Amino acid sequence: ILNVEQSPQSLHVQEGDSTNFTCSFPSSNFYALHWYRWETAKSPEALFVMTLNGDEKKKGRISATLNTKEGYSYLYIKGSQPEDSATYLCAFRAAGSQGNLIFGKGTKLSVKP
Amino acid sequence: DAGVIQSPRHEVTEMGQEVTLRCKPISGHDYLFWYRQTMMRGLELLIYFNNNVPIDDSGMPEDRFSAKMPNASFSTLKIQPSEPRDSAVYFCASRRGAQGYTFGSGTRLTVV
Numbered sequence: 001i002l003n004v005e006q007s008p009q010s011l012h013v014q015e016g017d018s019t020n021f022t023c024s025f026p027s028s029n030f031y032a033l034h035w036y037r038w039e040t041a042k043s044p045e046a047l048f049v050m051t052l053n054g055d056e057k058k059k060g061r062i063s064a065t066l067n068t069k070e071g072y073s074y075l076y077i078k079g080s081q082p083e084d085s086a087t088y089l090c091a092f093r094a095a096g097s098q099g100n101l102i103f104g105k106g107t108k109l110s111v112k113p
Numbered sequence: 114d115a116g117v118i119q120s121p122r123h124e125v126t127e128m129g130q131e132v133t134l135r136c137k138p139i140s141g142h143d144y145l146f147w148y149r150q151t152m153m154r155g156l157e158l159l160i161y162f163n164n165n166v167p168i169d170d171s172g173m174p175e176d177r178f179s180a181k182m183p184n185a186s187f188s189t190l191k192i193q194p195s196e197p198r199d200s201a202v203y204f205c206a207s208r209r210g211a212q213g214y215t216f217g218s219g220t221r222l223t224v225v
Contacts, residue, residue, distance in 0.1 A: 034213055043117075043204065044156075046213035089156070098144075098161075098168055101214065105155035 002026055004092045006104035013080050014112050020076045021107040023090030027071035034091040034101060035064055035075055044089060047075075080111040119205050119217035126224055131193040134220045137186055138207030146214065147180055147190050148204040156204070162188065195224045 005024045013019050025033060032051045036044040048057040053068040061078045077084055087108045091101035118137040126132050138145045146161040160170040162182045170180070177196070182188040192199055202221050206214040 032211070036213075036216075043216035043218045044214075046215070049211075049213045098163060100146075100158060100161060100169060102158075103148075103156040 002092065002094060002102045004090060004102050004104040006088075006090055006107050008107060009105070010108040010110070012110045012112065015081060017080050017111075018076065018078045019080055019109065020074050021088065021109075023073045023075070023104055025071050025073070025090070025092040025102075026094070027069060029094045029096075030068045030071075030092075031095040031097065032093040033066055033068075033073050034093070035073070036089040036091065038087045038089055038106065040086075047088075075107075077109070080109070082111045082113050085109055085111045117205055117207050117215050117217035119203075119220050121220060122218060123221045124223070126195055126222070128196055128224055129194045130224075131191065132195045132199075132222060132224075134190040134203050134205075134222070136188045136190070136205030136217060138188070138205070139209075139215055140186065142207035142209045142215070143185075144208040145182060145188050146206045146208070147188070148206065150202045150204060150219070159190070159203075192222075195222075197224045200224050 007022050034049050035047040037047050038044040048064050050066040055066040057064050063076045066073045087106040089106045091103045120135045143164050147159040148156045150156050159172045160180045165182045180190045200223050202219045204219045205217045208214045
């Protein structure tokens with residue numbers, strides 16, 4: 001059974017704080033790691049698709065790193081803003097899986113103004 | 114592009130009734146996925162299709178659940194008979210090639 005774990009489960013920060021959270025996934029049979037941002041009452045929105053060990057992707061104040069050998073990815077948010085409040089999901093795709101993503105349960109971020 | 118379109122947005126039904134959820138994927142996307150989201154289990158894959166053909170339905174909870182994709186622009190997920198434990202948000206997503214998924218807005222199902 002493939003397991004994708006995210007930590008922490010929830011996080012409360014002040015506006016302006018920088019924050020990061022972790023996604024752990026199986027280190028064998030890796031194909032890709034996806035990050036999604038999911039606001040309440042909306043649908044998950046794709047942030048990054050990462051495929052290479054050592055990959056680093058950036059979108060505005062949000063960035064992500066990938067270590068496929070040890071099976072983890074970090075998502076960083078620099079200078080958090082209230083509009084960053086959302087659940088951040090990571091999803092693992094195994095080689096040969098035809099695109100079936102295994103999702104973690106997410107990290108729920110709340111940014112207080 | 115209108116994105117992935119799901120209907121209805123909300124469905125409240127009585128136990129034992131048949132429920133049909135609908136999804137229109139993005140044109141040109143060759144994969145379609147049905148996920149169920151609950152507090153306890155997060156996002157779980159129920160079934161996915163490639164070029165309208167079901168590839169993996171191992172996530173379908175039981176025989177009460179069925180899904181079809183009669184053509185490239187339409188899929189249904191049916192629950193018959195529905196039970197209170199089926200209450201959840203059901204998401205449809207589509208994808209082309211190695212790109213990320215695009216999710217629909219989900220259908221919130223409540224079975225009373």
